[in-house]
Amino acid sequence: MTPIYDRVALIGLGLIASSMFWAMKRGGLAGHVTGYARSAETRDTARRIGLCDKVCDTLAEAVADADLVVLAVPVGVMGQLAQDIAPYLKPRATVTDVGSVKGHVISDVAPHIPEGVHFVPAHPLAGTEHSGPESGFATLFDNRWCLIVPSEGSDSEAVETLSRYWRGLGSNVDVMEPDHHDLVLAVTSHCPHLIAYTMVGVADDLRRVTDSEVIKYSAAGFRDFTRIAASDPTMWRDVFLTNKDATLEILGRFTEELFALQRAIRQGDGPLLHDYFTRTRAIRRGIIEAGQDTAAPNFGRSG
Ligand SMILES: NC(=O)c1ccc[n+]([C@@H]2O[C@H](COP(=O)([O-])OP(=O)(O)OC[C@H]3O[C@@H](n4cnc5c(N)ncnc54)[C@H](O)[C@@H]3O)[C@@H](O)[C@H]2O)c1
Numbered sequence: 389m390t391p392i393y394d395r396v397a398l399i400g401l402g403l404i405a406s407s408m409f410w411a412m413k414r415g416g417l418a419g420h421v422t423g424y425a426r427s428a429e430t431r432d433t434a435r436r437i438g439l440c441d442k443v444c445d446t447l448a449e450a451v452a453d454a455d456l457v458v459l460a461v462p463v464g465v466m467g468q469l470a471q472d473i474a475p476y477l478k479p480r481a482t483v484t485d486v487g488s489v490k491g492h493v494i495s496d497v498a499p500h501i502p503e504g505v506h507f508v509p510a511h512p513l514a515g516t517e518h519s520g521p522e523s524g525f526a527t528l529f530d531n532r533w534c535l536i537v538p539s540e541g542s543d544s545e546a547v548e549t550l551s552r553y554w555r556g557l558g559s560n561v562d563v564m565e566p567d568h569h570d571l572v573l574a575v576t577s578h579c580p581h582l583i584a585y586t587m588v589g590v591a592d593d594l595r596r597v598t599d600s601e602v603i604k605y606s607a608a609g610f611r612d613f614t615r616i617a618a619s620d621p622t623m624w625r626d627v628f629l630t631n632k633d634a635t636l637e638i639l640g641r642f643t644e645e646l647f648a649l650q651r652a653i654r655q656g657d658g659p660l661l662h663d664y665f666t667r668t669r670a671i672r673r674g675i676i677e678a679g680q681d682t683a684a685p686n687f688g689r690s691g
C-alpha cells in the first residue's frame with residue numbers, strides 16, 4: 389500500500405503513540421516514523437522494543453522532516469510542546485494531537501502553529517488503563533471512533549488526508565465541533581472515570597474497617613471500577629483541569645439523579661428504582677445492538 393504520509397513524527401511515546409506506530413506498520417501508512425520522548429529511559433525502552441524507525445534525542449530532529457506530527461502527551465502540556473516544536477516544522481506539514489479534551493488543546497496549540505503548517509486536532513475513542521511505550525498494540529483503534537475536530541480555518545485537504553489515515557489505523561471517523569466534543573466526552577468518558585475514581589476511593593476508606601475484604605470479595609462491578617481507576621493520574625488530572633465547565637455541568641446533573649435514587653431507596657420506592665433500571669438497561673442494549681460494545685477490558689489485545 390502507498391503510504392499516506394512519507395514521514396510521521398510521534399511525540400510522547402505512551403499507549404496511544406505506540407499503538408499508532410504498530411497500527412501504522414500493520415497498514416503501511418507511513419514511509420518512515422520518528423519518535424521522541426522526554427525521558428532517556430522511555431527512549432531506551434522504545435529503542436529496545438523497536439518502537440519507531442528512529443528514536444530521536446531531540447524534538448527538533450524528530451519533527452524536522454515530518455509530514456505529520458502527532459502530539460501524544462497529556463493535554464496540559466500540548467501548548468508548551470507546540471511552542472517548542474514550532475521553529476522546526478516543515479512548511480505544509482500537518483500537526484495533529486490525540487488529546488481527550490479539544491477546546492482547551494485548540495486554544496493552547498493553535499497560536500503556536502506557524503503560517504503554512506496545518507493544525508487538525510483529533511481524538512481516538514480508544515484506550516486502556518495502561519500507559520507507557522510497552523502498553524501499545526496494533527488493534528487498539530480497530531472499529532472504534534476517531535473524532536476529528538477541525539480548528540478554525542483547518543485546511544480541508546489536510547482534514548481529508550488525516551481522516552484517511554485514521555481509517556487506515558482501523559477507526560471510523562466523524563467530524564465534530566470542539567465544544568460539543570467536550571460535552572459529549574464529559575458524559576461518556578470523563579465523568580464515568582471520576583465516578584470510578586470516587587468509588588474506589590470510598591472502598592479504600594472502608595478497607596480500614598473491613599481489612600482486606602474489599603479486595604478479597606471484590607465483585608465484577610467493583611473490579612470494573614478498579615480497572616478504570618488504575619488509569620494514568622497525570623492524564624486524568626489534566627482532563628479535569630482542562631474540561632472544567634463540561635465536567636462540572638454533567639456532575640451537577642449526576643448529583644441530582646443520585647439524590648433522587650437515594651431518596652427512592654430511603655422511601656422504599658421500588659417502582660421508581662425498577663423504572664430507572666429498565667431505562668438504563670435499554671441504553672446498554674442499544675449500544676450492543678449498534679455493535680459498539682468494543683470497550684470491554686483488553687478487547688482486541690493479543691497478549
Ligand atoms: N489512555 C487513553 O485511554 C487515551 C485514549 C485516547 C486519548 N488519550 C490521550 O492521548 C494522550 C496520550 O495519552 P497516553 O494514554 O498515550 O499516555 P501515556 O502516559 O501512555 O503517554 C504519554 C507520554 O507523554 C510523555 N510526556 C508527558 N509530558 C511530556 C512533555 N512535557 N513532553 C514530552 N513528553 C511528555 C510521557 O512521558 C509519556 O511517554 C493524552 O492527551 C490523552 O488524553 C488517551
Ligand SMILES: O=C(O)C(=O)C[C@]1(C(=O)O)C=C[C@@H](O)C=C1
Nearest residue numbers: 488512513514515516517576577
Ligand atoms: O477503555 C479505557 O480504558 C478508556 O478509558 C478509554 C477512554 C474512554 O473513556 O473510553 C479514555 C479516554 C479517552 O480519551 C478515550 C477513551
